[in-house]
Amino acid sequence: xxxxxxxxxxxxxxxxxxxxxxxxxxxxxxxxxxxxxxxxxxxxxxxxxxxxxxxxxxxxxxxxxxxxxxxxxxxxxxxxxxxxxxxxxxxxxxx
Numbered sequence: 001x002x003x004x005x006x007x008x009x010x011x012x013x014x015x016x017x018x019x020x021x022x023x024x025x026x027x028x029x030x031x032x033x034x035x036x037x038x039x040x041x042x043x044x045x046x047x048x049x050x051x052x053x054x055x056x057x058x059x060x061x062x063x064x065x066x067x068x069x070x071x072x073x074x075x076x077x078x079x080x081x082x083x084x085x086x087x088x089x090x091x092x093x094x095x
Contacts, residue, residue, distance in 0.1 A: 002032040 012019050083087035
């Protein structure tokens with residue numbers, strides 16, 4: 001399928017591109033080659049091809065679910081104005 005100048009003007013308008021008159025011939029040719037290539041790809045047989053999310057048969061490596069930091073809550077809450085049962089106490093803001 002080849003494109004004509006009107007189709008390229010419409011595509012340029014949708015893409016908000018400003019093409020000079022001397023650029024249309026080259027743009028028509030380039031876009032026509034792209035469309036022809038996509039047509040060629042769509043003719044390839046994909047029967048028996050399993051859809052996949054990644055080309056490699058790889059499993060995502062996750063880090064081990066282990067505690068890496070010490071519990072410093074008591075030490076950190078020493079600077080707090082008011083603490084009760086390990087929670088910070090703040091003034092009531094809603095009546």
